[in-house]
Structures are given as C-alpha cells and as structure tokens.
Amino acid sequence: MGKKVLVVDDDPDVRLFNVTVLEENGYTALVATNGEEGKIMAKQEKPDLVILDVLMPRESGIRLYRELKTDKNLKHVPIIMLSGIAEKSFLRSQKVLAEFGDTPVPEPEAYLEKPVDAEELAATIKKIIG
C-alpha cells in the first residue's frame, strides 16, 4: 500500500483530478469535502501528506491548516495548499490571525495556485514525501 494522501477540497472535479494523479503515482488517496470533514479524517487516518484547498464550506483551509499545524500529533504532516486563493492572501491571513493572538504557524511545504497540471502536482508530492 502506497503512502496515504488526504485530499480536502469541496470541488468534485478537483478531487477527481487529485485522486487520479495520486493513484497513477502509487499513492493511496483519501478524500474529504470540507475542512470539518478533513479534520476528522486527518485525526483518524494520520496521512503522510495533506493536499488542502482554502475556500470551502463549513470550515476553510485557513482554519484547518492552523489546526493541523498546531496539533501535536499532526503538526509534522506536510501540507500542500492547492487553491484559487493567492498565496500572498493565505500568508497574510495567517499573520493576521497570529497577531490576534492565535499561535504562529509555519508556512506550508508547498503552495500551488489552481489550476495546476498533473506533472507539477505529482512532482511536488514526490519532492515532499518521495
């Protein structure tokens, strides 16, 4: 069984694309459709990598990212942010939340702005978890 990668995205087309790339490259794909579901699955499955969207129902990737990076059991799980939201906005939001008193969090292992091609995604995953 390949390394486990959790895909958290509300867009079914993006989920299908990510799962196809993962399976074609020998990884085991897990999927969640929003941040809340993603949090539960990350805790249950302890994946080797998370591919995370930002703008989603129920709970955004901004909040889930903070929760994962401040969870003692999950903070070492690498995260690829894959979103239409600009990296600059993501980093600024994390900075603002830290200024409001939340724990500062490190930058993600990679930030890819949608759309991304299959080769670029596969290469990024491989670079991070092999």
Next chain:
Amino acid sequence: MKIKKLLFVTKFEELGFDALQALLILRQAGLEHVVFVNIIERERVAMRRGTGYSKEAEIRLRETANIRFIDWAENLFEQGMEVGAYIVVGNLVGEVIKAAQKEEADLIVVGRSQKGVIEQLYAGSDITELLHRTAKPILVYKYLTESSFALEKPFETPVLATDWSPASLRAVDFLKELNGIINKIHVVHVADQKKLSGSAMAIQKTRKEIRGRLDEICHIFETEGISASPHVYVGSPDQEIEKAARDCQATLIVMGSSGKANWVERWLGSTPRNIAEKSDYPTLLIPPKQL
C-alpha cells in the same frame, strides 16, 4: 442570538462586495464567519428545447461566480475572517435554506427580490418563501441610490416596528446583542385608526397604554446600554413605518415577520413583506422562533 456567522446570498447585480463591507461592522458584535452563496437557477442553464441543460453554461456561470468569490474571500481572509462559499445549481430558496442549515448560519442576507408583480403573485416572492421556511433572521439589503443616509453603517439607527407579537419580541433579543454598533434605536408601534374610537380621553388612554408598552421595550435596550426612544404612529402600518423611518433618519427597519400562511401573504400581502420589498430602507425580518 449572537451573529457569529452570516450567509451572504448574492446574484452579484443586486448585492455586491460594498454591501458586505458595510455588514462587517457586525464584527464588533461577534461576527467571525461569512459564507457566500450563489445559486444558479435552473432556467439559466436550461436548454432552449428538450429536457437537458447546458453543462457549458453551468461551468461558465460557476466559474464567473467563483472568480468574484475568490476576490472577496482574499479580502476577508486578509482581515482575519473565516470565509466559505457555495455555488449551486437549483432552486434559490431551497438551496439557501439548505446552506443555512448546513452552516448553522445566524443571519441570512439577501438582495431585494427581482421578480415582477405578476410573477410574485403566482410564484410567490423569494423573501416571503424564505420567511416561511426558516426561523433565521433575514436581512433584505438595499442600495440607497436616491437617499442620502449612510449605507456604510446600516445598524447605526434602526427603527424597530413592533406589534408585540412573539417575532417582534424575538427582534428585541436580536437587537440587544448589537449594543456595540447601534447608536440609537427607535421603537415604533402603529396603532390601527379604526380602534381609536370614542372620546378624546379614550384615545389618549390608548396612546398612553401603547406608550407604556413601548417604554418597557426601550427600558430593555437601555439596560443593555443602547439608547432608545418610543414613538406611536396611527394609520396604515406599511406607510407609517416608512414615515417613521424617515422621521427618525433611520438606517434600517427591523420587524418581526408574520406567521400568516404563504398563500394568504401572496394574495393579501403583509406588512413585513411589503416593507421588505417596497421600502427604500434595508429591512431586517425576524421570523417567529417556531415555524
């Protein structure tokens, strides 16, 4: 009844980001999370003939909405807010209700209904239908192109029109939570002219009784640190509430919504529906707790 999460339902042409920015004043009263909702109504993606629908049209509409929402979300994320989005094909009211339930939203914000008079009569107004299907407060936001009062602070000077109904009293609870952002609240009751009969003394007695009940509501607000004043008007509620809003230089009309059946409202009308759809003022409608 704190507003922590609001659902911002937009078709873009009637409700834009400037309206949302004005609502961010609610952050001072606890707002943390904004959820954008764009419903692509089925007829917009329907084929001209046959039974299918145009996937291409759906993709175009979805992506157009997505581009706007990404832009808005970046702005809100950078302010430290939590943001979500739904872009769904379906029936407007049904999908809004579903999103409001899934998100456990505290307030639904919609634009003024775009349906024509005949269409509203037969199909009903979206606002009326929403009010009948949810117990969540609904803010009907409007652009005030010809009026001069400040749109940027919609909660600054509300007029609360009360008829002592359970929904009206629920509106009091709702407004109490906004004590950081309301400057002054005007509590209004419109007395029915037909009930003011008899001697001048009897009419004055009625006015005094109404005034006493309004004073009780004002006292509730003042206990919460909100300045409040009572006003009695006489005549048609639709016209007098609008008049009161002008007299008080209000920024918003707040009302409990009626518990009348949907078909009754469609044919006979109701004050909350008429104010929501015809008044120049943004209107906050609070349905009864139990539907």
